[in-house]
Amino acid sequence: MLRGVDLTVEPGSLVGVTGENGTGKTTLLRTMVGELVPERGAVHREGQIGYCPQESVVNLLLTVSQHLELFRVAYGLTDTGYAQELLEELGCAGAMRQRAGTLSGGTRQKLNLVLALVHRPALLVLDEPYQGFDWDTHQRFWRLARTFRDAGQAVVVVSHLLDDLQHFDTVYELRDGVLREGVRHR
Template identity: 55%
Template sequence: MTSSQPVLRIRDVCKSYRRGPVLRGVSLDLLPGQLVGIVGENGAGKSTLLRILMGDLAPDAGVVECHGVVGSCPQDAVLNGAYSVEQHLRFFQEAYGLDSLDRAFELLEQLNCTGCRGERLEVLSGGTRQKLNLVLALMHDPRVLLLDEPYQGFDWETYLRFWDLAGTLRDRGCAVLVVSHLAYDAARLDTLYRLDAGVLSEMDRAGTGGVSV
């Protein structure tokens, strides 16, 4: 269920590098309990926009306002192959200041990953590492979740579990932003945007089972 007040508000965000403009006045409201997708080609400005939303990069112009705790699931996860899944969870437990790992274990179960808690990451598949990446982004129960290419390495069953989890998060009032070069099952999204040459525009999802660019 959505509220009329945005939890993430982006207004006229611009960013340029030496090669020229990357973002050209991007504006977007993300509401609690809303599932939004942004698709775009490589070089369209997706990574730059995500870095700005996560606070890793300052825009040249424009405003980003976030009201609530943010969770981010980057495409290139900060994971160490020498450590186990549970060791990663405990590191992030300390970083987030959590009293327990109950929420993390619940998420592992939802993603069918409980059997790998004691396994080192170096022996796990890319899909399993991506599951952990997602759990680390969610274990502190954020109000806003930013996902960069979240389907990477997922098999079909995990892909379906991902969408089930996304729906559960939406029902809990979490605002979810999925950024990818493609968006399968576009009908699952509340709103779908396309980022093209730094310009963000809403897409018509009618009759689309999947969108690629």
Template identity: 50%
Template structure:
């Protein structure tokens, strides 16, 4: 490093040489991923490519067979299948998750509920919610503590068009505030929204900028 130069910022998320097999079936074969603060990254791959497995390893809910994951700051994780208690209301979920995170008040939770447009369901139990509304609650709980790194697995599944657009407004705000966001998906319809696309195939990630492949998906 040259005298007086500023050291490069530490990545918000860094995964190196991630391997994972289920029995004799290898899923990840040395996947690498680096995400900076304020960067929006899509991990793209066919069904069965190992996207959810990778996200679980990044989130720390599944150990890799080999490799390392380093996070800088608080983590938010939104799995593809909402992990909710069918007998608790939306408001109760907010309160329990806020208590678990030792948050003072529910201002952020209520703000997210309004932003995603499901405030009329705050007193409804999760078991009576539609799939799309359950996904809204799933995303709200992942964002409740304002994490520095956010991992989203098919986050807009079941959203109507209005909520889909609200979701992207929310992501734009997160990126502007320096949050690192990784979105797992099998299709990317709006590639210009992302700073980086990473193809997961044969157990490895191949990064490319969104502008390089404007017609890659849906061609």
């Protein structure tokens, strides 16, 4: 159960949330994006949100290209060019004709991430978005995260990896339902 959570994520910031398993990190993110409603308190959001949950939300029967088209229509985008650029940046541009169900777990997660980013949201909420990535793709992810931050987007990432802490401007630890600010890097 979350209690004592007060978090403001400013545009142009890269924020990390850490904590042991079962401490409520995913609950916090789901509340941030409006998937869960808090019993008390309030959540204020501005602009569009991109949410990449830990579990892939892709349709296993659709191809990568069909996913991009579906999200293009849903967000009213003129084309899928930006999504294709993101896939290329993540090293999986060659998977456009493959059904999601035939993709490796890491490539499926890349698609999951791209679908959260395709509409260039003001706030990116990412729950361990790089699960299944190889080291090269993991590094590509962090380059992208810095690019988003530098472009003025607010980025929140749940991470368990100590090596990731260096990438964040601010790190929060969730313990016993309370969110505490840890280290400031920027």
